[in-house]
């Protein structure tokens with residue numbers, strides 16, 4: 283990789299496997315067509331723990347990152363392996379500041395199989411990528427899409443999540459292109475995925 | 480219906496407001512927040528919302544109190560109560576009081592998503608029904624004439640009956656009852672509908688001008704007649720000639736017109752050529768023509784010629800059930816024209832409108848609504864916006880001097896006739912000089928602004 287920094291920085295907080303970060307980065311780079319870096323994150327999540335709910339507050343994480351982060355990246359996607367919530371909801375797969383800079387994805391629930399047990403690793407990575415892409419797209423101002431074949435379709439269950447694809451529909455894609463143009467972002471033409479590994 | 484769904488989140492806890500707002504915004508909804516009941520009501524005054532998330536436990540004004548007001552004043556907004564664990568009973572009570580649903584904090588993501596979807600679906604159906612209702616309401620409209628009263632329904636029927644024929648119709652009714660609209664409707668429903676509708680206000684011209692206006696003139700017919708000009712009679716060929724304020728036509732000209740009606744031909748002023756015309760005649764007056772005949776001001780033969788069929792429009796005060804539909808019609812029209820979001824007249828304000836005697840009839844009501852829309856800064860027209868009507872509406876039981884009553888009556892009549900002195904004088908059956916004297920005596924002034932708020936100095 284060149285010395286220039288990517289547009290999106292992926293940041294683990296707490297214990298997150300490197301392979302998850304790499305697969306996520308590769309998928310984001312492929313779908314968003316913008317350069318992605320994997321950055322060093324924070325070790326402890328203690329600050330965001332809510333003992334009443336026995337979960338971690340996603341909004342506090344985003345607020346904290348927004349205040350602290352000095353990286354040149356235009357967008358930051360945090361990755362955690364703990365269970366996240368927002369005050370009004372019992373749990374979330376991820377959270378994002380719409381039209382903001384910060385997003386977070388939790389891998390905590392994404393390996394579960396409906397009816398018990400775990401899904402295959404492959405399916406798990408796919409889900410992490412979908413939630414990551416979806417939340418990151420919110421920071422670019424994209425809202426939920428009515429299209430069935432679109433990653434911006436709102437999904438509130440793992441069943442929904444598995445049903446929707448990993449890519450944007452034409453409409454959301456063109457919305458995203460507009461945002462890139464406004465931001466004067468350099469997109470990747472053809473950058474090999476292997477660059478990241 | 481605006482394309483974007485608008486949602487208002489009302490909660491005293493910032494964290495709830497912000498996280499619910501954030502979640503809803505991702506759905507592409509337009510979301511605002513309010514930190515208290517009173518704040519939310521203020522926001523509802525200013526703009527319509529499709530959906531309201533309303534916290535039950537709030538200081539100052541709790542969710543149930545807010546709900547009650549919302550249901551009364553903004554019934555088109557759906558309400559979801561937000562409750563904390565352990566206050567389900569209150570939520571159930573809220574449902575009984577008209578809340579559409581409730582949610583217990585924290586919500587399951589899927590529950591919230593499904594609930595929002597369900598309610599917005601419901602809202603769409605409500606909006607469609609409203610639209611439908613409006614369309615039904617439109618059927619009380621007949622060629623731009625609006626009325627649900629039995630009297631007006633009879634008039635609509637009559638218009639249908641008399642349109643097919645070519646008989647003259649004399650339309651009577653007080654000023655502002657919409658006589659010209661009725662005439663237009665008769666024309667529009669008649670076989671002559673593709674021909675011209677030519678109205679002339681006979682009271683608006685001095686005698687010599689009325690003559691050339693009606694009959695036209697040849698070049699050089701009089702000083703200043705540089706070229707020939709068609710009169711209204713000639714212009715109405717193939718269509719309908721509408722003589723408004725026909726009682727104002729001088730006696731001599733009544734003879735001329737009678738001749739035209741009998742022979743279907745005339746000649747221009749200063750001309751000799753007979754011009755044949757084919758038109759239907761409609762006439763209107765706010766005078767009692769029979770009385771005028773007795774006084775020798777109107778020719779009996781001309782009267783019978785015009786009054787083959789008579790159609791009387793009752794004054795608005797005799798059909799108060801028409802006031803709400805008319806008021807709402809004008810409200811919609813003027814809020815559209817002024818680009819304001821006004822969509823209701825409060826029941827209290829409607830009561831004021833229904834009780835007011837409307838000496839200037841529909842036109843006065845129209846002017847009043849226009850004025851109210853212009854001065855209103857809210858989404859609804861309330862009693863305040865009609866304070867200019869209350870001057871002449873003091874309690875009937877209140878002791879008043881005759882002078883006071885006269886002053887108020889003159890003022891109301893002036894307003895009803897847009898301060899047209901001749902018309903007002905005629906309506907009051909006094910001459911213009913007398914009217915001017917009275918205006919001076921009572922210090923009556925035409926000032927749009929003074930009339931928008933009750934003028935304390937006027938109180939005796």
Ligand SMILES: [Zn+2]
Nearest residue numbers: 416420436505
């Ligand atoms: Zn989303």
Ligand SMILES: [Zn+2]
Nearest residue numbers: 427432451454
């Ligand atoms: Zn889409």
